[in-house]
Amino acid sequence: DLSPTAAVTRGSDELFARARAVTPGGVNSPVRAFNAVGGTPRFIRSAQGPWLTDVDGNRYVDLICSWGPMLLGHAHPAVVAAVQEAVSRGTSYGTPTEGEVALVEEIVARTPVERLRLVSSGTEATMSAIRLARGFTGRDVVVKFAGCYHGHVDSLLAAAGSGLTTFSIPGTPGVPASSTELTLVLPYNDREAVAAAFREYGDRIACLITEAAPGNMGVVPPTPGFNAFLAETCRNHGALFISDEVMTGFRASRQGQWGLDGAREGWAPDLMTFGKVMGGGFPAAAFGGRADVMAHLAPEGPVYQAGTLSGNPVATAAGLATLRAATGDVYARLDEVADALRAGVVDAFTAAGLPHVIQSTGSMFSVFLTDPADGPVSTFAEAQRTDVAAYGAFFHAMLDRGVHLPPSAYEAWFVSSSHDDRAVDHVLDALPAAAKAAAAV
Numbered sequence: 001d002l003s004p005t006a007a008v009t010r011g012s013d014e015l016f017a018r019a020r021a022v023t024p025g026g027v028n029s030p031v032r033a034f035n036a037v038g039g040t041p042r043f044i045r046s047a048q049g050p051w052l053t054d055v056d057g058n059r060y061v062d063l064i065c066s067w068g069p070m071l072l073g074h075a076h077p078a079v080v081a082a083v084q085e086a087v088s089r090g091t092s093y094g095t096p097t098e099g100e101v102a103l104v105e106e107i108v109a110r111t112p113v114e115r116l117r118l119v120s121s122g123t124e125a126t127m128s129a130i131r132l133a134r135g136f137t138g139r140d141v142v143v144k145f146a147g148c149y150h151g152h153v154d155s156l157l158a159a160a161g162s163g164l165t166t167f168s169i170p171g172t173p174g175v176p177a178s179s180t181e182l183t184l185v186l187p188y189n190d191r192e193a194v195a196a197a198f199r200e201y202g203d204r205i206a207c208l209i210t211e212a213a214p215g216n217m218g219v220v221p222p223t224p225g226f227n228a229f230l231a232e233t234c235r236n237h238g239a240l241f242i243s244d245e246v247m248t249g250f251r252a253s254r255q256g257q258w259g260l261d262g263a264r265e266g267w268a269p270d271l272m273t274f275g276k277v278m279g280g281g282f283p284a285a286a287f288g289g290r291a292d293v294m295a296h297l298a299p300e301g302p303v304y305q306a307g308t309l310s311g312n313p314v315a316t317a318a319g320l321a322t323l324r325a326a327t328g329d330v331y332a333r334l335d336e337v338a339d340a341l342r343a344g345v346v347d348a349f350t351a352a353g354l355p356h357v358i359q360s361t362g363s364m365f366s367v368f369l370t371d372p373a374d375g376p377v378s379t380f381a382e383a384q385r386t387d388v389a390a391y392g393a394f395f396h397a398m399l400d401r402g403v404h405l406p407p408s409a410y411e412a413w414f415v416s417s418s419h420d421d422r423a424v425d426h427v428l429d430a431l432p433a434a435a436k437a438a439a440a441v
C-alpha cells in the first residue's frame with residue numbers, strides 16, 4: 001500500500017528527544033538530523049538486503065546505503081559470516097595480521113596504487129595523503145575544488161576567497177585562518193582556473209586533491225579528459241595529483257572512477273584515497289599510490305602517520321569479504337537498478353511537470369531540481385540552483401511511501417546489488433505521487 005502511511009514514528013520521536021538531550025543535534029553526523037528536509041530522523045533498528053526497519057516497525061527501501069558502503073546491501077551473508085568468524089578470534093591486537101595484507105592486495109590488484117596504508121575513516125585518508133604530499137614535495141600549497149568534500153580536515157574545510165586564485169577562508173568556525181591560508185579553492189571542471197592557479201603558484205603547490213567524480217554536491221562528473229588534464233598539469237609542475245575515491249572507489253565501477261577514465265586513458269593518480277565500500281560497513285579506509293611517494297611514510301620514511309585501530313581485523317574481514325563478493329555480476333546489477341530508477345524518475349518528474357537534471361557516474365546518480373534548459377550541472381555554483389524546498393517535499397513524500405532517500409538535495413542516491421525487482425518496483429510505485437508533491441511546492 002503506497003498511500004501515505006502517516007507512519008507511526010513515536011519510537012523515533014522519543015529516541016530523538018533522548019538523543020538531543022545528550023548529543024548535539026541528536027546525531028553523530030550532521031546530515032542525519034534531517035536539518036535540510038525537516039522532520040524527525042528515523043531511528044533504524046535493523047536492515048536486511050535493500051530494506052531498513054525502524055524502531056516503530058516501518059520498512060523503507062534504502063537509497064542511502066550508509067552513504068555508500070553497503071554495495072552488497074545490508075547483512076550480506078558472506079560479510080556477516082566473515083565478521084562473525086573474525087570477531088570470534090578477538091577484535092583488535094595492535095599487531096600486523098594476514099587480513100590486512102589480503103585486503104591491501106585486493107585493492108592493489110584493482111587500482112593503480114602500488115603501496116597502500118590502511119586507516120579508519122575517509123577523513124584520515126585525505127588528511128594523511130595531504131601530509132604525505134607536502135612531506136614528499138617539500139611544498140605547502142594545496143589545491144581543491146569548491147563543492148568537493150574530503151572529510152572534515154581543517155585545511156580542506158575551506159571556502160573560496162573572493163578572486164579565482166586567492167587563498168581561502170575557513171569554511172567553518174573553529175578552523176584558524178592559518179589552516180586554510182595555504183588552500184586554493186577553484187571552480188570544478190574549470191581548466192582555465194586550474195591553469196591560472198598553477199601559472200601563479202605552480203612551484204609552491206604540493207598537491208591538487210579532487211573527488212574522482214564529485215558526489216558531495218550531487219553527482220557532478222568530470223568533463224571528458226578533465227582528470228587526465230589535472231594529472232598532467234600536476235606532473236608538469238612537480239605537484240602530486242590526489243584522486244579521492246572514498247565515495248566512488250569500488251562503486252562507480254569495479255575499479256572505481258579510475259576504471260572509467262584513467263584505466264582507459266592510460267594515466268594514474270600519484271595518490272588515491274579510499275573508504276566506504278572497502279570497509280564493508282565497518283570503519284576502514286586507505287590512502288596509497290606511487291611506491292616512491294609512499295616510501296616517505298613512517299616507518300620507512302620521515303612523514304609520520306599512525307592509528308591504534310588501523311587495519312582492524314574485524315573491519316578488514318568485512319572489507320575483504322565485500323570486495324571478494326563484488327564480482328562483475330554485482331556491478332551489472334547495480335547498473336540495472338540505477339537504470340530502472342533513473343528511468344522511473346524521468347517518467348514521474350516529466351509527468352508532474354517538474355524540471356530536473358539527472359547526472360551519474362556508473363550506478364551513482366543524483367537528481368537536480370534545476371531547469372534542463374540551463375544545461376548540465378558542472379560546478380558547485382550550478383549545483384546550488386537545485387530547488388531545495390521541492391526536494392524536501394519529494395523526500396518526505398517518498399519516506400511516507402517507504403523509500404528512504406538521502407535527506408539532502410546535494411547527495412548521490414546509492415543503490416546496492418541486493419535491490420531486487422520488488423525493492424525497485426516499490427520505489428517506482430512511490431515516485432509519481434512524490435513528484436506531484438514536489439511540483440506543488
Ligand code: PMP
Nearest residue numbers: 121122123149150151244246247
Ligand atoms: N572523501 C569523500 C569523497 C567522501 O565522500 C567522504 C565522506 N562522505 C570523505 C572523504 C570522508 O570520509 P569519512 O566520512 O569516512 O571521514
